[in-house]
Amino acid sequence: xxxxxxxxxxxxxxxxxxxxxxxxxxxxxxxxxxxxxxxxxxxxxxxxxxxxxxxxxxxxxxxxxxxxxxxxxxxxxxxxxxxxxxxxxxxxxxxxxxxxxxxxxxxxxxxxxxxxxxxxxxxxxxxxxxxxxxxxxxxxxxxxxxxxxxxxxxxxxxxxxxx
Numbered sequence: 001x002x003x004x005x006x007x008x009x010x011x012x013x014x015x016x017x018x019x020x021x022x023x024x025x026x027x028x029x030x031x032x033x034x035x036x037x038x039x040x041x042x043x044x045x046x047x048x049x050x051x052x053x054x055x056x057x058x059x060x061x062x063x064x065x066x067x068x069x070x071x072x073x074x075x076x077x078x079x080x081x082x083x084x085x086x087x088x089x090x091x092x093x094x095x096x097x098x099x100x101x102x103x104x105x106x107x108x109x110x111x112x113x114x115x116x117x118x119x120x121x122x123x124x125x126x127x128x129x130x131x132x133x134x135x136x137x138x139x140x141x142x143x144x145x146x147x148x149x150x151x152x153x154x155x156x157x158x159x160x161x162x163x
């Protein structure tokens with residue numbers, strides 16, 4: 001039973017996820033599985049009966065970069081319309097934290113092992129750690145530089161348009 005406004009908006013779901021009579025985590029697991037295999041710009045509909053499903057699905061879409069379109073309320077269940085707008089699902093904040101921690105880890109290992117290797121008295125393991133951290137530094141530095149540019153652009157915007 002599709003609302004007439006959905007037809008007017010062109011909401012024609014490619015996939016229907018029936019999550020009625022399930023609780024929050026199961027709904028999100030089902031959606032995550034379907035959205036990973038859906039094509040970009042695909043519209044998915046999620047059928048739910050739980051009262052806090054809309055808040056959970058909005059939060060999921062915000063954290064994964066997909067678009068929560070709307071919710072249609074029917075007798076006993078709701079239909080949530082979600083559009084896949086990102087090919088890769090992942091929390092942007094989590095990715096940023098991994099980038100920064102990777103940089104800190106590589107720099108820390110390099111700072112610890114460099115004096116030991118240069119002094120020449122340490123075991124082979126320190127030399128291996130030194131070489132690995134030295135090799136990982138360029139990509140980690142590049143990722144951190146890109147992250148700093150993106151944050152700088154966001155901070156340069158007006159306060160109303162940030163984040």
